[in-house]
Amino acid sequence: LANEQTEALHTDLRLYTPAEIADLLESLPLAERQAVAEEIDPEVMPDVLSEMQVGTRSTITETLDLETLTASINALPEPYAVELLDGLPEELADEIRESLDPKARQRLEATLEWEEGSAGRLMHVDEVSVRTGITLATIQRYLRFLKHVPTNSDGLMIVDREGFYLGKVSFAAILTHPPETLVESVMDRNAVAVQGDSSEEEVARLFEQRDLLSVAVVDELGMLVGRISIDDVVDVIRQMADEQMMHMANLHELDDTFGPVLPSARRRAVWLGINLLTAFLASWVIGLFQGALEKIVALAVLMPIVSSMGGITGSQTLALVIRGLSLGTISSSNARQLAMKELAVGTLNGVLWAVVVAGVTMVWFHDYALGAVIGVALVLNMGIAALSGWGLPLLLTRYGQDPAISGSVLLTTVTDVVGFMGFLGLATLLLL
Amino acid sequence: LANEQTEALHTDLRLYTPAEIADLLESLPLAERQAVAEEIDPEVMPDVLSEMQVGTRSTITETLDLETLTASINALPEPYAVELLDGLPEELADEIRESLDPKARQRLEATLEWEEGSAGRLMHVDEVSVRTGITLATIQRYLRFLKHVPTNSDGLMIVDREGFYLGKVSFAAILTHPPETLVESVMDRNAVAVQGDSSEEEVARLFEQRDLLSVAVVDELGMLVGRISIDDVVDVIRQMADEQMMHMANLHELDDTFGPVLPSARRRAVWLGINLLTAFLASWVIGLFQGALEKIVALAVLMPIVSSMGGITGSQTLALVIRGLSLGTISSSNARQLAMKELAVGTLNGVLWAVVVAGVTMVWFHDYALGAVIGVALVLNMGIAALSGWGLPLLLTRYGQDPAISGSVLLTTVTDVVGFMGFLGLATLLLL
Numbered sequence: 001l002a003n004e005q006t007e008a009l010h011t012d013l014r015l016y017t018p019a020e021i022a023d024l025l026e027s028l029p030l031a032e033r034q035a036v037a038e039e040i041d042p043e044v045m046p047d048v049l050s051e052m053q054v055g056t057r058s059t060i061t062e063t064l065d066l067e068t069l070t071a072s073i074n075a076l077p078e079p080y081a082v083e084l085l086d087g088l089p090e091e092l093a094d095e096i097r098e099s100l101d102p103k104a105r106q107r108l109e110a111t112l113e114w115e116e117g118s119a120g121r122l123m124h125v126d127e128v129s130v131r132t133g134i135t136l137a138t139i140q141r142y143l144r145f146l147k148h149v150p151t152n153s154d155g156l157m158i159v160d161r162e163g164f165y166l167g168k169v170s171f172a173a174i175l176t177h178p179p180e181t182l183v184e185s186v187m188d189r190n191a192v193a194v195q196g197d198s199s200e201e202e203v204a205r206l207f208e209q210r211d212l213l214s215v216a217v218v219d220e221l222g223m224l225v226g227r228i229s230i231d232d233v234v235d236v237i238r239q240m241a242d243e244q245m246m247h248m249a250n251l252h253e254l255d256d257t258f259g260p261v262l263p264s265a266r267r268r269a270v271w272l273g274i275n276l277l278t279a280f281l282a283s284w285v286i287g288l289f290q291g292a293l294e295k296i297v298a299l300a301v302l303m304p305i306v307s308s309m310g311g312i313t314g315s316q317t318l319a320l321v322i323r324g325l326s327l328g329t330i331s332s333s334n335a336r337q338l339a340m341k342e343l344a345v346g347t348l349n350g351v352l353w354a355v356v357v358a359g360v361t362m363v364w365f366h367d368y369a370l371g372a373v374i375g376v377a378l379v380l381n382m383g384i385a386a387l388s389g390w391g392l393p394l395l396l397t398r399y400g401q402d403p404a405i406s407g408s409v410l411l412t413t414v415t416d417v418v419g420f421m422g423f424l425g426l427a428t429l430l431l432l
Numbered sequence: 433l434a435n436e437q438t439e440a441l442h443t444d445l446r447l448y449t450p451a452e453i454a455d456l457l458e459s460l461p462l463a464e465r466q467a468v469a470e471e472i473d474p475e476v477m478p479d480v481l482s483e484m485q486v487g488t489r490s491t492i493t494e495t496l497d498l499e500t501l502t503a504s505i506n507a508l509p510e511p512y513a514v515e516l517l518d519g520l521p522e523e524l525a526d527e528i529r530e531s532l533d534p535k536a537r538q539r540l541e542a543t544l545e546w547e548e549g550s551a552g553r554l555m556h557v558d559e560v561s562v563r564t565g566i567t568l569a570t571i572q573r574y575l576r577f578l579k580h581v582p583t584n585s586d587g588l589m590i591v592d593r594e595g596f597y598l599g600k601v602s603f604a605a606i607l608t609h610p611p612e613t614l615v616e617s618v619m620d621r622n623a624v625a626v627q628g629d630s631s632e633e634e635v636a637r638l639f640e641q642r643d644l645l646s647v648a649v650v651d652e653l654g655m656l657v658g659r660i661s662i663d664d665v666v667d668v669i670r671q672m673a674d675e676q677m678m679h680m681a682n683l684h685e686l687d688d689t690f691g692p693v694l695p696s697a698r699r700r701a702v703w704l705g706i707n708l709l710t711a712f713l714a715s716w717v718i719g720l721f722q723g724a725l726e727k728i729v730a731l732a733v734l735m736p737i738v739s740s741m742g743g744i745t746g747s748q749t750l751a752l753v754i755r756g757l758s759l760g761t762i763s764s765s766n767a768r769q770l771a772m773k774e775l776a777v778g779t780l781n782g783v784l785w786a787v788v789v790a791g792v793t794m795v796w797f798h799d800y801a802l803g804a805v806i807g808v809a810l811v812l813n814m815g816i817a818a819l820s821g822w823g824l825p826l827l828l829t830r831y832g833q834d835p836a837i838s839g840s841v842l843l844t845t846v847t848d849v850v851g852f853m854g855f856l857g858l859a860t861l862l863l864l
Contacts, residue, residue, distance in 0.1 A: 019641035027761035171603035175575045209451035211663040231643040241673030249751030265780040279737040286733045300732035301718045305711040319681030329459035348697040
């Protein structure tokens with residue numbers, strides 16, 4: 001697709017799937033993007049909007065009229081309709097909600113009862129369910145009467161008379177067993193269901209761990225309320241990974257690659273400002289040692305080495321811990337052992353590279369004491385960096401903060417302060 | 433799971449799915465991990481191994497005897513068997529290959545003909561296919577005769593007499609149409625197939641863009657050779673995101689969170705060494721201006737601010753471009769526009785924060801000229817940082833390098849060198 005986009009502007013958009021059109025729109029600068037959006041068939045627009053990222057989508061929805069937006073929300077499955085509505089200005093969203101057809105509105109309100117980021121928001125309420133006590137032949141007659149099943153379903157949910165979830169029967173099971181078989185003898189009673197208020201992350205982990213294609217959603221009483229299918233979970237997995245990566249690079253998750261300059265600049269300014277505070281703190285620490293710097297100018301030449309090596313060491317541990325926390329492999333029972341291991345790795349590398357740096361320093365500045373000082377400062381900073389890369393994300397998580405967002409800035413603060421303080425402090429004590 | 437792991441050591445492992453046992457093993461330190469591995473039912477071992485990450489898996493396989501390993505490889509679907517075999521020492525792998533049962537060996541060799549990282553390596557060769565010209569009733573009789581279909585299949589592939597791929601019929605379609613219907617009237621002729629030599633990344637993108645559950649794999653002639661199902665693609669998506677994240681944090685993708693210290697230290701030492709070269713280069717640049725630093729010690733105090741703000745600006749653009757390249761939204765046709773936008777964002781923020789830093793500098797050091805110099809150096813470095821964050825990954829990609837691996841080190845080199853050179857150079861010219 002990537003190379004075809006310029007030509008695509010002049011070819012028939014109908015050749016592309018909604019997801020491909022969404023990708024195309026996201027790869028265009030604002031003006032062209034809105035021009036192409038006008039060419040999109042109104043029938044396809046709902047699906048295109050549902051495939052776009054939140055940040056980019058708003059640049060399209062702001063050009064659409066009320067009618068197209070309402071039609072889109074009527075046509076979309078609940079999770080997408082809700083997400084789209086959430087991205088609109090409050091007033092417009094209210095206006096659309098009032099003009100929806102009653103059935104769509106009812107389904108939407110049922111979905112909206114669940115919190116953002118929960119399984120309830122992710123589910124489709126159009127699932128087909130059957131009761132126990134019937135044969136596979138009866139199920140087949142029912143399905144032939146319905147004439148189609150919801151997209152990407154792999155089976156039917158089984159409920160009792162009151163609507164309580166009992167299990168699942170896969171299409172494969174229906175097809176491979178004799179028609180006179182009772183559904184209860186082929187249904188999977190162990191098929192897990194998720195609570196509507198489980199988090200998206202829990203749902204994604206469950207799909208990955210059990211290689212599921214779809215899962216039933218139940219309310220707190222165990223009544224079947226909907227179905228989550230894997231294609232929506234793939235979007236969640238992709239989005240979670242994407243947000244983590246952007247946060248770790250000091251980017252806002254809504255940053256739009258080809259979007260307008262001002263909102264991008266504003267979002268990034270926040271991170272640059274926070275980083276500037278860190279940088280000023282580091283400068284203040286250096287400023288404490290102006291006397292030493294005036295006497296030994298080599299200190300100014302060498303000091304970035306100490307902070308930089310600490311920064312890399314810390315960020316290696318930080319990334320490993322953030323990853324382990326998001327995969328669920330790090331917990332209170334193994335955290336201490338991990339600290340020991342990371343400290344050992346950091347210190348080992350500290351000693352290794354301290355020897356190299358000390359050697360180079362002795363040759364470069366013909367000063368053995370200076371070499372010894374930078375070596376000791378390096379080991380110290382790299383050890384503390386490893387411990388901070390371990391401790392900061394755990395601490396942030398305990399206080400409900402996302403370690404991917406603020407972890408790296410806090411870590412840099414530590415490695416800069418310890419790096420400069422250690423090196424310049426030792427130099428002041430030992431060399432002056 | 434995370435909180436239960438200590439207890440799990442003492443409870444029955446049979447309560448867990450293979451994926452959950454794999455997660456448990458990955459969250460244990462080496463000694464305990466191998467102790468728990470010994471408790472695992474040999475029947476379940478193949479599935480547990482297939483769910484583990486390559487780096488962690490080798491710590492388990494090295495404790496297994498030849499018999500268990502051979503049984504595992506006999507039992508596993510091809511993609512997992514191949515991956516497992518690839519992770520073993522050459523000699524052991526050869527020995528196992530010779531003792532495999534002939535059918536498993538044949539299937540394995542068919543898979544091994546495809547290159548690593550290709551769709552062929554990802555596919556299952558156990559797909560069930562049918563020919564055109566038959567009714568849905570006939571298909572159902574056939575399926576009842578087979579008694580089961582491969583796990584996680586959502587339909588059957590349709591081939592002609594010679595085995596050429598024609599399309600797909602979903603289980604849902606079989607169930608919702610009358611039994612006398614001919615398969616060709618309900619099959620999806622537009623169901624895409626992927627070439628066995630397509631890359632994993634292409635396959636993953638296709639699944640995401642078209643919300644697929646499974647896809648046919650064909651050879652260069654169009655003959656059906658296998659099937660890829662979405663649960664395997666989910667693993668690819670997760671792994672791709674994970675590797676990108678680890679590379680951007682200067683980690684090797686095989687780094688094992690709870691693994692032994694020495695291999696971890698060795699892998700990370702490489703990145704620290706490369707970073708040290710960068711740091712020495714920066715020191716050398718600073719060294720060129722020792723005269724200026726001796727005369728104005730404030731330069732040493734302030735210089736980290738210039739390099740740090742450049743580093744953040746550059747890494748924001750770098751992450752955005754790496755992401756766009758991996759999502760396929762950045763191409764030669766829009767790269768230049770992106771450069772303009774990033775330069776504008778970087779420069780705007782440069783000017784904003786330059787004013788702040790210049791103001792603070794003037795107040796702190798009572799030196800207007802010094803404030804002006806650091807302001808100009810900041811704008812310069814942040815502009816060049818944005819351009820480098822844009823250009824480096826594009827250049828690396830053009831030369832076949834993964835920008836996530838070396839992008840950040842190269843970027844730091846640029847922002848450090850330009851930052852120190854700009855600030856200290858301007859100071860030498862204007863303040864001395």
